[in-house]
Amino acid sequence: MSVGESGHGGGPAAPVFAPDPVGLAHLEAILSGAYPLAGFMTAAEAASVAGHGRLPDGTPWPVPVTLAVPAGLADAARLVLTDPEGAPLAELTVSERWWSGPGGPGTEGSSGEESAGPGTPDPHGALDRRGPADGHGGPGHRLAGEVRFIRPSMYGSLRHLRRVPADVRARREAGGAPDRPLLAVVTGRPLHHRALHQIRAAADRIGGGRRAEVLVIIDAPFDGEGMAPAILAAEPLLPARTRFAVATLPPADPALPEDRADLLAAHVARSYGATHVLIDRDPDARSAPAPAGPPIPVLHPGDWRYDTGEELWLPAERVDPAHARTEPGDAEVEESLALGRELPAWFTPARVAAELARLRPARTRRGLTVFFTGLSGSGKSTVARGVSEAVRRSGRTVTLLDGDVVRRMLSSGLTFSRADRDLNIRRIGFVAAEITRHGGVAICAPIAPYAVTRAEVRAMVEDAGDFFLVHVATPLEVCEARDRKGLYAKARAGEIPEFTGVSDPYEEPTDADLVLHTEGRSVAESVAEAVAALRTGGWLPTDRP
Incomplete structure (x- = not known):
């Protein structure tokens, strides 16, 4: 994070600030249209979303979208937001300054008027804000307001795949089948055989006699490729004409209900034109509850096993327990790679295994x-x-x-x-x-x-x-x-x-x-x-x- 000054927008120079990774992920999603938001949330909006999963006007939204700033910028009226290399991305016009966390000074509007402070119930009367009201980052100063686009970001890995959702929708319409269902697969994990079988089965199920189109949304960090190369290695085994897009989603906030990360993934997938979303998870991870009120259906393919007799991945209920193998979890895969062991062919495609061995050498x-x-x-x-x-x-x-x-x-x-x-x-x-x-x-x-x-x-x-x-x-x-x-x-x-x-x-x-x-x-x-x-x-x- 860095602070400076810039004359962008005319008038007195506005301070320049590079948001932290969570703020940068939110900013890019706002600017790209992946979020249907004009800017960063006020204290009342963040509290309402954290407590109820909706904005004060009743619009469903799963996670607070806030901008944490250092104390030296808490009184700024405007702020030029940059990437970590200092390239300007947007200008924030501050509508409210507020404090997230216990014991803070309350919130102030841009006019300096006091608003609801810590310990004050949110607009719906249900959330006692004695802890961080917005999740992510804990106590600290927050700035709210609309952001004005300055220039496209050139920062971040896999920039050629960081496609604006409107462009993805336009390309699909130009492809001649805009009415066909679109299954978005949101993942930051490699696609092993189990996931690939589930994706094909889901695309067939929702396609109404024709296989649905597939868009893989790769959740990758800005400052590295993450598992993207291993995910892309599975392309030949995905349905024909599968498309890929890279986005950086903020990490799940443990202070929020467990289904909020899935709801955010569904909202982002919808912005790309998806009609359904499937979220690939580590099989060892605790199953999250089905999200309530998703903007598009969230598909849960259920438990699958590898049938050693049929040499196929199938829903668990269709596999004789005597012939069933369970997919190794991410921790077991990581340990195998760390010790230089080959990943078994029944578990993952050879192309994916080779890419993982490159990404995670012994x-x-x-x-x-x-x-x-x-x-x-x-x-x-x-x-x-x-x-x-x-x-x-x-x-x-x-x-x-x-x-x-x-x-x-x-x-x-x-x-x-x-x-x-x-x-x-x-x-x-x-x-x-x-x-x-x-x-x-x-x-x-x-x-x-x-x-x-x-x-x-x-x-x-x-x-x-x-x-x-x-x-x-x-x-x-x-x-x-x-x-x-x-x-x-x-x-x-x-x-x-x-x-x-x-x-x-x-x-x-x-x-x-x-x-x-x-x-x-x-x-x-x-x-x-x-x-x-x-x-x-x-x-x-x-x-x-």
Whole structure:
């Protein structure tokens, strides 16, 4: 996210702002026509949608569409919205400024008039807004208002497939069969044999004697291809004249009812001209309830099994249990790929398997970030150096990003305020993600005391490869007793403000892949434990010391 100024639209220069990934996904959907909305929602609209699945005027809509901005832009009257590279996309005319979350200042219209604040019931009287009213992003400032298109976006992966819904509808009409049903398949997963059989069966069922046309809407991130290449690899096995389009849908918000993600997919599919929608899911995922009041029918093909006798995928009720095989879930597939195992032919087409093997190579060839976190004096830098040497001996390319070295070389000039410490960790995460993207191993050893910033780094890296979090869980009193730099003594004396563990908190990880207890152990023992975990996980070869 970035902030600047621009003179677009005439008059005084408007601030320039690059929305976060959720805001950018909403913005592109608004501008493309995938959402039937003119802009970002007000507090009342967001609260009504979150609570009831409809706007205050009664129009059904499943998810709040809001724009989170930093405090420095909360009073803006206009805002030029850009992509992450700074190219202007749209201008927002602010109609309302509001706060999402507990304890906030309430909402203000563009005139400064107070509107409903946190804890105030929404217009329908059912939603008590003591928590985030809009989902996604938690507490923070929001701006509402209409957006004016400036120029088409050139940012994002697979731009040639990011077709405007109106263009998809027009091409279909020009193709000569606009009255034939159109089945939209919304997926971010590869299409394995089970899904391909279900798609063909659904297209036949709704076609009324003629197979319905098929549009595959690929949900892919802006900054990477995701699983799109593996999805496209299945094209020869899909019905003839199947079309593809790429869109970026915001992630499902756990604060909203479970059916809202399916409802959003149905609304987006309808914008492309679909008459029915089928949503492909991980077979291990919990089944979401059938969405209430979808704009087009949402098809649920039910449970299917592979019949080893017939060598076909069929509805489960038609398969003898003695001959039934269940599709492996995404986690099992990922583990097979990570360990370099071939995916079975009964499960997925050879073209899809080959593309998956390219996208998700065995972990010994996959980029990795090993991220050590712990208090100052915990021993994380020493252990990280030992692990770095072991990784190098295994034959892998490794880069060590030690906290103190990064401070001197990458983050010189930053203070130790929370904002600057977070920025320092994000910089480390960015460099580590680029190393990971190119197949290397990045080993990082900052304190990284805040859970939210560590989560940002994990997400950043996992877009490029694998992330392994190590919590060096040395007790504070042990760290303070070591204190070879005298930092704790200075912090206790008040010479170092906001010192982690003394005057500022350390948020212990709850998502660590490995917890190292260094108290009473040698450095060699801690290094050996970390290296063994990496070798067991498949990131280091087993045939080297």
